[in-house]
Amino acid sequence: EPEVTQTPSHQVTQMGQEVILRCVPISNHLYFYWYRQILGQKVEFLVSFYNNEISEKSEIFDDQFSVERPDGSNFTLKIRSTKLEDSAMYFCASSEAAVGYTFGSGTRLTVV
Amino acid sequence: ELKVEQNPLFLSMQEGKNYTIYCNYSTTSDRLYWYRQDPGKSLESLFVLLSNGAVKQEGRLMASLDTKARLSTLHITAAVHDLSATYFCAVPNSGGYQKVTFGTGTKLQVIP
Numbered sequence: 256e257p258e259v260t261q262t263p264s265h266q267v268t269q270m271g272q273e274v275i276l277r278c279v280p281i282s283n284h285l286y287f288y289w290y291r292q293i294l295g296q297k298v299e300f301l302v303s304f305y306n307n308e309i310s311e312k313s314e315i316f317d318d319q320f321s322v323e324r325p326d327g328s329n330f331t332l333k334i335r336s337t338k339l340e341d342s343a344m345y346f347c348a349s350s351e352a353a354v355g356y357t358f359g360s361g362t363r364l365t366v367v
Numbered sequence: 368e369l370k371v372e373q374n375p376l377f378l379s380m381q382e383g384k385n386y387t388i389y390c391n392y393s394t395t396s397d398r399l400y401w402y403r404q405d406p407g408k409s410l411e412s413l414f415v416l417l418s419n420g421a422v423k424q425e426g427r428l429m430a431s432l433d434t435k436a437r438l439s440t441l442h443i444t445a446a447v448h449d450l451s452a453t454y455f456c457a458v459p460n461s462g463g464y465q466k467v468t469f470g471t472g473t474k475l476q477v478i479p
Binding site for chain 2: 288297298299300303311346355356357358359360361363
C-alpha cells in the first residue's frame with residue numbers, strides 16, 4: 256500500500272535554529288498538507304499546498320514557516336527560527352481530489 | 368468557523384462491553400473521517416463516510432454519519448484490549464482544498 260514518508264522521525268534543535276522537515280507524498284496525489292500535534296492535544300492544520308502554491312494556511316503558519324516542493328517528489332516544511340512552543344509532532348499528509356488523507360508517520364520536533 | 372467536538376474525551380471500559388463515541392460538528396458537511404492514533408504514532412485512517420446515512424463497519428468498529436444532525440458515531444462492539452488508542456473524527460472544511468478540522472479526540476482504554 257502506498258505510503259507517505261517523513262524524515263527525520265525525531266529532530267532535536269536549539270531554540271533559534273532553522274529546521275527542515277521532509278516528506279515524500281504518495282506519487283499520484285495532488286494535494287499536500289502539514290499538520291501538527293502538540294503532545295496530548297488535538298491535531299491542528301498548518302498549511303495546504305496544491306499546484307505548486309499554498310492554497311490555505313492557518314494562523315499558526317506565520318512568517319517563520321514556509322513550505323516547498325523542490326522537485327517532483329519531496330515536500331518540505333521549514334521553520335526559520337524555532338521557538339520552544341514549536342515542539343510538537345509534525346505530520347505530512349497527501350490526498351487525491353475528493354477522498355480522505357494518508358498521513359505520514361510524523362516527525363517529533365523537540366526544541367531545547 | 369468549523370468546530371468539531373467529541374465526547375467522551377476519555378473512556379475506560381472493560382473487555383467485552385459495548386460503547387459509542389460521539390462526534391458533533393458545527394457547520395454543514397457531507398463527509399467525515401475517523402482516525403485511530405496509538406501513542407507516539409501516526410494517524411491511521413479507519414473510516415471515510417461520504418454521505419448522509421453512511422454506515423461502515425470494520426471488525427468491532429462501526430461508524431455512521433447523520434449530516435442533518437451534524438453527528439457521527441463510532442460504535443465499539445465487544446471491546447478488546449487491542450482497541451485501546453485515541454480516536455479522532457475529522458470534518459472537511461467548506462471551500463475546497465480538503466483541509467479538515469479534527470475533533471478533540473477520545474482516549475479509549477480497554478481493561479482486560
